[in-house]
Amino acid sequence: MSRDHQQDVTPGYELPLRLLLAFRTIIDELHERLAGEGHPELRPMHGFVFQAIGPDGTTAVELGRRLGVSKQAAGKTVEQLERLGYVERGSDPADARRKVVRLTARGVDCLVRSARIFEELRREWVGQLGGEEELRGLEDALRVLAPGDPFRLDTPRWLGTT
Template sequence: MSRESGEGVTPGYELPLRLLFAFRTVIDELHERIAREGHPDLRPTHGFVFQAIGPHGTTAVELGKRLGVSKQAAGKTVEQLERLGYVERGSDPADARRKVVRLTERGVDCLVRSARIFEELRAEWVAQLGGEEQLRGLEEALRTLAPGDPFRLDTPRWFGAAQ
């Protein structure tokens, strides 16, 4: 299939592929860098899990809801991240019967390093595009095309089978 349909018109299917490729480029580079900084076992899904856990922690049931996966799938991910030292389970101070998943110091360190690396990558994209204005224009266009909360994590079937 040719890359262009008609006279210089890009086929419609290329846009989502380019957006996905841009996402993968940033995330893959983030993971290469964060691995060199002491976090070699992280996978792209883990960042979404860290965001869903949040600064105050959450239960496995709520984590599953936020990610659009079953309690069991969320529990398996928590077990894996617990073995790697990124999360811990503890009692909820408000209700000792509930177990809350929280980020450990290692998990918070990973988020802090990730935030710094994302800023570095953004600066590199600014340089590649020829200035802050060009990247800001791209970001604004994406906000127009994809409005809403960029931290929305409840996309069913993205992280496993929906409940």
């Protein structure tokens, strides 16, 4: 292999780092915009928690299972989000002994704003890449490289953040 050709070869470790950097870039921008819209205390892990709670709520035990963390870690996160006004705990109408964690209006507002901001960021990336076709090609390539469910709720456990 010629010396010039060696310089053109991207090292194997760069791909996962670029993918992680792209993730960080879009998530950091999301949180900067959310902060500007009244949600400055949210962290990336909270989005996973909101999704795991879902529209019908869940128990702390089930939340921990969905996130791949202990009941205690899930409970601690719920306490933090409860203090911030994003979730509330209440009785399950079907079983008063069970405590269910639900999103508050503030939590739902955050999800609605996040969805809108993600769409804005995607449109910006379309512009940066030169058009919808270019971004769609990137998304299609990533679906080939990383097939399956794109939203793994147990990512906080994998990252070791809870």
